[in-house]
Amino acid sequence: MKNLVARLWRLIRGPLQWRVLWLWHAKFMVGVTGVVRDEEGHVLLLRHRMWPPDRQWGCPTGYANKGETFEDTIVREVHEETGLHVKAGRLIHLKSGYKLRVEVAYEAVFIGGTLKIDPAEILEAKWFSPHQLPDGLQESHRLLIQQTAKP
Template sequence: MKKLIARLWLSLRGSVQWRLLYLSQAKFMVGVTGVVRDPDGNVLLLRHRFWPRERQWGLPTGGAKRGETFEQAVAREVREETGLEVRVGELVHLGSGFQLRIEVAYAAEYAGGGRMRLNDMEILDARWCAPGDLPQNLLQAHRRLIESSLAHDG
C-alpha cells in the first residue's frame, strides 16, 4: 500500500502536489515586530491603543500580509504606525506564539521619514527610549527582545 501511495504521489504534477500539501497543512498567522533603533541607540516604543492598559507600551508590531516578506512587513508596520522609514536588518527572534501564530522579530534602523505621524486608530503615543530607561508597563516579551538584541550587538 505504501509503495502504491508513493507511486501515486510521484505521478502527480508539482502544482497538484503543492495544492494537496496546502490543503492538508495547518495555516499560521505571522506576527512581525521591529526592534527599531535611532543612531544614538535609542529604541522606538509605541503605546498601543488595543493592548491592555497595564502593558500598553511595546515595539512596532503587526501582522504579515499575503505575498510580503517578513522584512517588508516590519517596514510597512513601522511606516503605518509612525510614518517613519526603517532599514530592516537581521532576524532577532523566531518562535511560536499563541495557538497558530508565528512570531518574527527583526532589528531595524531609523532611516528617516521626517516628523513622526502616529496612526491614532492604533497608537496613542510614541517615544525613543534609552535601553536602560524603558517604561514599567512595557510588554515583557518586548523587553526581552530589546535586551537580547542589545546582547547580540555587544
C-alpha cells in the same frame, strides 16, 4: 498503508499534490516586530490601543502581507503606525508562536521622518533608553531589546 499512500502520491503529480499539501498543512500568519533604534541607541516603543491595558507598550509590530518580505513588513508597519522611516537590519528572532502564528523580529534603524502616530492603532510613541524601559512593556519585547542592546 504507507506503501498505498506513496503509490497514490506518485499518481497525483503536479498541482494536485500541492493542493493536497495546502489542505493538509496548517496556514500561518506572520507577525513581524522591529526593534527600532536611533543614533543614540534609544528604542522606539509604541503604546498600542488594541493590546491589553496592563501590557500596551511594545515595539512596532504588524502582520506580513502576502508576497511581502518580512524586512518590507517592518518598514511598512513603522511608517503606517508612526510616520517614521526605518531600514531593516539583521534578523534577531524567528519561531512558531501562538496557535497558527510565526513570529519574526528584526533590528531596524531610524533613518528619518516626522513622528505622527496613527490614532486608530497607537496611543503614544516615545524613544526610550534601553536601560529605562516603561512599565507595561510586553515581556517578549523587553527580551528582544535586551538581546540587541549594545554594551
